[in-house]
Amino acid sequence: MAARAGIVVTGTEVLTGRVMDRNGPWLAEQLRTLGVDVGRTVVVGDRREDLAAALRFQLADHDLVLTTGGLGPTADDLTAEVVAEVQGRAMALDPELEQRIGEVVGRLNRHRGWSPSPEIVARSVRKQAMVPEAATVLGPVGTAPGLVVPGPDGAPPVLVLPGPPSELQAMWPEALAADPVRAVLAAAVPIHQAEVRIWGPPEAELADLLRAHEQVHGSLESAGLEVTTCIRDGELEVVTRFAPAAAGAYDALLAALRDGFGDQLYADDGRAVDDVVAELLLARGATVATAESCTAGLLAGRIADRPGASAYLVGGFVTYADTAKTTELGVPASLIAEVGAVSREVAEAMATGARTRLGTTAGIGVTGVAGPGGGTADKPVGLVHIAVDLEGRLWHQQVQLGGGREVVRRRTVATALQLLRTALAD
């Protein structure tokens, strides 16, 4: 059997959404590539009894349990203590660790120009240097050490990791090398994951294609394929996990998806639209400029998410006010007065304005009603016009989006990237 791991993410701020958890998904992906199956993540607030219950739930049917967060200097940072209790281990001060953390904290405070009193520092350091007996100490990378806490009588170990994603990720190689973790990994069978992305059709068509495929080839599950489908910002994503033996069954599934969706299936190797657009731009040595109204910079910001974006992103314009569309992009005020700022004509003039202003190969113009106010019977909330000007040739798309201001703006960015991809691929 494959090795199974369970994740426990701690922190009331995560539970209530004041902080988005990035550690649970990151760990799940890391473990998956190592062939360790992750079926459940529990998010718990900073409360002793909830954390203990979550640990016991995950320990019951897993080979390894990982925790994130709750290792800081404040009193609501309980993880080390509660893990020790659940694993039946006493806590003790590790003097050598205390000294190392003390040095890190001292350096950090000097670096930031902070000078808390020595007593404040000593108390914080001492709390973070308390470790369960028999635990392996990892790091620390920041101020908090990681821990591997073995269970009683060969019961599964708990790998305790810090909450800041950069610290957790930096500590990961050392965590994998710790003996109790290595023993679990030795039993893991690597699983392949394939990702297919489709832009255009409704989810029901995908559901039907999968059903039709199963009628010919038997159930996906019995063929050894674990298929997950989801819609993200209007795009269909088909993720399939399978052991090497099921590679043939996956090939048949991929062929069926290609047959069914043709050009709408735009990537079958895990690339996102961002990757495809970047490759298309680099391949033709093209540059791009943006002109955004309702998205107000989010499209340019997303294009710059990728390292190396400076090879094609020259810049862009946030023209939130109509006057800015005229002064910065040269959209005639008379055109805006005649057809309205949210129109095909203005989107196209914005795209062309951005392209000519910055002398790029491509320009993208986005104008829409993000809501909640500003809608009319003619131009309701969610109406968006997107245009691409590629070397003087124009592409245009009008969409009517639902789901509120945030969703409208996010889906507009996704749609604009897809229109740019279409234009570049033409």
Next chain:
Amino acid sequence: MAARAGIVVTGTEVLTGRVMDRNGPWLAEQLRTLGVDVGRTVVVGDRREDLAAALRFQLADHDLVLTTGGLGPTADDLTAEVVAEVQGRAMALDPELEQRIGEVVGRLNRHRGWSPSPEIVARSVRKQAMVPEAATVLGPVGTAPGLVVPGPDGAPPVLVLPGPPSELQAMWPEALAADPVRAVLAAAVPIHQAEVRIWGPPEAELADLLRAHEQVHGSLESAGLEVTTCIRDGELEVVTRFAPAAAGAYDALLAALRDGFGDQLYADDGRAVDDVVAELLLARGATVATAESCTAGLLAGRIADRPGASAYLVGGFVTYADTAKTTELGVPASLIAEVGAVSREVAEAMATGARTRLGTTAGIGVTGVAGPGGGTADKPVGLVHIAVDLEGRLWHQQVQLGGGREVVRRRTVATALQLLRTALAD
């Protein structure tokens, strides 16, 4: 005792982070304001046995369990079926529901210009119209109905909600009105939540202030205060939950925080820096323009996150290439050649350029090394210069950030908003 609810978020795409869960946190907050305590959220993949285990775990010590997602037309949408099994209920087709979903799907397809075959539609609709016996049907808002599935012999009910956040949120009022949910809510005791935000000091100082406070006033817990602290984008957030009887103890804590942090404590009523900046801009009738290099639009995009931002956001410039800094913002090419694009001088020239170009009250300039490439010994990755030009008066801040490209860009946006707040509040 207060009512307790547990949340189960379904979807392999959520577990592995391809989709960020927004439902768990949203529901936790909604329940909290109703006085229902939420201690744990379980995220499970689309696998029958994991979902069943998660439901049983949450049902064991809660008065109500909520699920999100897994109600779509594809075969990996299992939630209704597995909830029925765990609650000991058979599934049956609801013909009236089948007709209603059919109408919704028909409208949706026409609206989007999709025309899947009638058989495809009928199969999808039928799957979504299968409901557990004795369940209350909610909606549907989109195509998937919500369900309230009672437990056997008075055991806790499960409230089954759809995955798309807009559908889930639109269904929420109807869910609260369903009899089994109302019975749970009747036992809830409203809990007050207070949020304090502090910009500047290290977390250790906060930890120490809280410890000192406890030495005088006794433990926070025994005073009825549940205090959670976290750092978000460099900001300290102190969230305190308490029943009405502990209001006096909270007042004493707040006074201690004000004493200890002075002006660094910039909001004690839940407002975020975005809210404070918007209020300061509106109060003086000020307008703002941005000039962004490394953040490439994310700052303007964040200012426009708030509805009504058009009252103060005129527009902005993404000047990713140095040439764009010169042509769009009038930053002298000689200045860039002399001191480099990442410098105090260029940040200030960008702020002033944006302000004068768009004729606004304030301009913000951001330039930095987001990484992973582009760093030098002199100007390492994470070095960022931020400037605000408010009616010709300049503010400047230099920061050295860690944590990788994404974190550097996000923290830069947060720091820029704080500098704008400082300038406006001066």
